Amino acid sequence: MCLDMRPLHEAQQELVTAVLRSHPGLQLQFCAKLKLPLQPRLTKVWLLNIRFLLALLSMDVSGLRAEADALVGNEDNDAVSELRLSWFQEALVPKAMHKTLITQALLQQSPAMLLAALRLLSTAMDRVQRAVSSGAWLESEREELLQRVQNCLPELNTLLLLWQRLVKEASQPAAKKGSLNAQA
Numbered sequence: 001m002c003l004d005m006r007p008l009h010e011a012q013q014e015l016v017t018a019v020l021r022s023h024p025g026l027q028l029q030f031c032a033k034l035k036l037p038l039q040p041r042l043t044k045v046w047l048l049n050i051r052f053l054l055a056l057l058s059m060d061v062s063g064l065r066a067e068a069d070a071l072v073g074n075e076d077n078d079a080v081s082e083l084r085l086s087w088f089q090e091a092l093v094p095k096a097m098h099k100t101l102i103t104q105a106l107l108q109q110s111p112a113m114l115l116a117a118l119r120l121l122s123t124a125m126d127r128v129q130r131a132v133s134s135g136a137w138l139e140s141e142r143e144e145l146l147q148r149v150q151n152c153l154p155e156l157n158t159l160l161l162l163w164q165r166l167v168k169e170a171s172q173p174a175a176k177k178g179s180l181n182a183q184a
Contacts, residue, residue, distance in 0.1 A: 013052040024060055028067045028091045031056070036096040040105035042113055050116045053096065057123040061131040064091050085141065089148045092128050103154040106162050114162075121153065 020027055034056075036049045065088075072083045097120065105117035128149050132142050 010048055013048065013055075017052070017055050020056065020059060024063050025067050025070075027056075027059060027061075028064055028071065028087055031091040031094040032087060034094045034096050038096060038098065038101045038105075040101060040108055040113055040117070042110050047112075047116065049096075050120055053094070053120055054123050056094070057120070057127045061092070061127055062134050064088060064131060065136075081141065085145055085148065088131070088145055089152065092131055092145075093124050093149050093152045097124060097152070099152055099154060103158050106154060106158060124153065 016030070020030060036053065037045065038049055038053075040046065068084045068087045068091075071087065072080050102117055102121060105113055106121070108114055108117075128146070132146065137145075
C-alpha cells in the first residue's frame with residue numbers, strides 16, 4: 001500500500017493533474033499523502049514541483065467539504081470535527097508546502113525562486129479564500145480552519161522583511177541612476 005504520493009517526474013505530474021481534474025473527489029486524499037522535495041534550490045526538479053503544486057492549488061475546491069463529509073461522516077462531535085478540519089487543512093495547504101521551506105524560498109536572492117515562492121503562496125491563499133467562501137461553514141469551524149492554515153504559512157514578519165528588501169532593491173537602481181546623471 002502506498003502511504004506517500006511522490007509524483008517526481010513531469011509525466012507523472014501531468015497524469016496526476018489530469019486524474020484530479022477529472023475526479024476532484026480524490027483531491028482530499030491525494031493532498032493528505034502528497035510528499036514533494038521543495039528544498040529551495042533553483043533546479044529543474046524544484047521548478048517542476050512548484051509548477052505541479054500551482055496546478056494542484058488552482059483546482060476547484062467546491063467539492064472538498066462533501067468529500068470530507070463522505071470520508072469521515074458529518075456527525076457533530078469533536079473527534080469527527082477535528083478529523084474533518086485536519087483533512088481540509090491538508091487539502092488546502094498540502095504538507096509538501098512546509099512553512100520552513102516556503103519561508104526559505106521567500107528569503108532567497110534568486111528572482112526566479114522568489115517569484116515561484118510568491119506565486120505558490122498567493123495561489124495557496126487564493127485556494128483557501130475560495131474554499132471558505134463556498135459552502136456552508138459554521139463560523140467556529142471556519143475560524144479554526146483559517147487559524148490552522150495561517151500556522152502552515154510563512155509568518156507576517158517574513159513577508160514584511162521581504163517587502164522591505166524589495167523596496168530597498170527597487171530604490172537602489174534609481175539612486176544609482178540619479179548619481180550617474182549628476183556626474184554627467
